[in-house]
Amino acid sequence: SPVSAAAAALIRGEEPTPAADTGEDSTEDVVEDTTEETADTGAVSAAASAEAAPGSTGEDSGGPGRPFRIVAVTSCPTGIAHTYMAAESLENAGREAGVEVVVETQGSAGFTRLDPAVIAAADGVILAHDVAVREKGRFAQKPTVDTGVKAAINRPGELIGEVRDKAARGEVTSASPGATPVERGGESGEGYGTKLRKWLMSGVSYMVPFVAAGGLLIALGFAIGGYEINKAPSVMDHFVWTQADSWAALLFQIGGVAFAFLVPVLAGYIAYGMADRPGLVPGFVGGSIALTINAGFLGGLAAGLISGAVVLAIQRVPIPKALRGIMPVVVIPLVSAAVVGFLMFVVIGKPIASAQSGMTDWLNGLSGANAVLLGALLGLMMCFDLGGPVNKVAYTFATAGIAVASPSDSAMKIMAAVMAAGMVPPLAMALATTVRGRLFNAAERENGKAAWVLGASFISEGAIPFAAADPLRVIPSSMVGGAVTGALSMAFGATLRAPHGGIFVVPLIGNPLLYLVAVAAGVCVTTALVIVLKGLRKTVPPAAAQGPGGGADPSSRAPGAKQAVAA
Structure with a gap:
């Protein structure tokens, strides 16, 4: 009706449309005279938001009387700590800036989709991710900032400012229906180096849960039944409910089955990152072939990349309209699996298997x-970006070595060094805030309490709030301590069959006392360096230090231990 249209226009901050020559009152008079007929002001506001065109922002906030609204998505390769840290960082920065921020966390436990009405009413979008955003098309035709997950942790205020600037200029994005998840997952100008990293991280993000589940089950089997448990008969043929060895064999064999999925899952989801769902079949087939021919982890990487490339090539072939319906169900799986199988079995499989054997x-x-020296290098990598791509390369290298039924002693030493070094940064930050609390602000001291739990659980991301607030002191100090720990762990000959767990899997570690000495040494080195470097500053950080994005100190926006551990 003219009345509701006029009211909606006023709420949106638009100029009233002159009344037509029908003898009706002006817009202002109509609204005044019909105030009592309006049952609910909130309902009018909702209607006004719904009627507003997507991306319309009025005076930078969709109109006077309501704040600027942002929807965001956060996701990281493992979907554990970075995902939730970025979400809380954006939410806190939004509150400080007077902006409504609603975040969808696409973590390892899955994700709950944002209400379509919330997305429709949003004035802007922030996509902070290191893997492909799922169902990104929902956010098309909105002013969008697309960036890495760490940017949302370190400078959320800047990202919010960028979205508001884009909304003021009327810039919107559109999703290409033919783009792959990775091509939809970043700016159109990204180079293939960046896309390659995202493809690989996509595979790693799906592989890590299999690593954790399988590795811990196998380690528990060894802990209960001893290292001879790998020779036990199948539990289908022999299982005694009252015997500990039978339960140990059961755990070991379940873990072995879970580990058998590592390479196929890695290859399948690398191909998925490149070519979407059509890449899954050739990717899984190629990954399974890599296991069959003993090409291992390297074979899985190659199979995933080849599978994605083959599917993309097939999709570029002109197809008659009548055949398009059977392409994704019959033709693409058939042709791509056959091509990838041929290449893996006959052409490149043997050289890759030889390379894998040589590396072993x-x-x-x-x-x-x-x-x-290898231990020191892995320690440096684990502490360089605290859960980022370099950290994941070192971790994946270690887990690939133990992802077999009978890993070598060297592979278990590498796994031990990697986990030990990864525990150092958060534990060191926790210790530093305890012994020299005056060098840290109140938020950092609070984060230090959470860092005890995160570090003990082998969650390196617990040190991110400290690194974000003071990277030039925290990161080099962490790298030195990590290198010391990695080197000592290798020198002591500590071994580890479990790919995760921190201090909770110490009973499964070979030479556990020396292993703990290595961790303690690295923690002390990092703590001492951080205290010395921070003590050289002329001023002590105030309680509400300003972060790089203009908002509060990023450390104050880090999630607590409960959230990270629950993730």
Whole structure:
């Protein structure tokens, strides 16, 4: 009706439309005279928001009387700590800026989709992710900032400002229906190096839960039944409810089945990142072939990339309209699986298997100074970006070595060094806030309490709030401590069959006392360096230090231990 249209226009902050020559009152008079007929002001506001065109922002906030509204998505390769840290960082920065921020966390436990009405009413979108955003098309035709997940942790205020600027200029994005998840997952100008990293991280993000589940089950089997449990008969043939060895065999064999999925899942979801669902069939087939021919982890990487490339090539072939319906169900799976299988079995499989065997032999031959140097290098990588791509390369390298039924002693030493080094940064930050609390602001001291739990659980991301607030002091200090721990762990000959768990899997570690000494040494080194470097500053950080994005200190926006551990 003219009345409701006029009211909606006023709420949106638009100029009233002159009344037509029908003898009706002006817009202002109509609204005044019909105030009592309006049952609910909130309902009018909702109607006004719904009637507003997508991306319309009026005076930078969709109109006077309501704040600027942002919807956001956060996701990281493992879907554990970074995902939820970024979400809380954006929400806190939004409150400080007077902006409504609603976040969808696409973590390892899945995700709850934002209400379509909330997306429709949003004035802007922030996509902070290191893997492809699922169902990104929902956010088309909105002013959008697309960035990495760490940017949302370190500078959320800047991202909110960028969205508001884009909304003021009327910039909107559109999703290409033919784009792959990774192509939809970043700016159109991204190079293939960036896309390759996202493809690989997509595979790793789906592989990590299999690593954790399978590795811990196998480790528990060893802990209960001893290292001879890998020779136990199948529990289908022999299982005694009252015997501990039978339960140990059961755990070991379940873990072995879970581990058998690692390479196929890695390959399948690398291909998925490149070519969407059509890439899954050739990816899983290629990954399984990699296991069959003993090409291992390297074979899985190659199979995933080849599968995605083959599917993309097939999709570019002109197809008659009558055949398009059977392409994704019959033709693409058939042709791509056959091509990838041929390449893996006949062409590149044997050279990759030889390379994998050579790398294994090289690792087995490491001893003395070479082993210590490798441990130091892995420690540096684990502490360089605290859960980022470099950290994941070192972690994946270690887990690939133990992802077999009978891993070598060298592979278990590498896994031990990697986990030990990854525990150092958060534990060191927790210790530093305890012994020299005056060098840290109140938020950092509070985060230090959470860092005890995160570090003990092998969640390196617990040190991110400190690194974000003071990267030039925290990151180098963490790298030095991580290198010390990695080197000592290798020198002590500590071994680890479990791919995760922190101090909770110490009973499963070979030479556990020396292993803890290595961790303690790295923690002390990092703590001492952080205290010395921070003590050289002329001023002590105030309680409400300003972060790089203009808002509060990023450390004050880090989630607590409960959230990260629950993730």
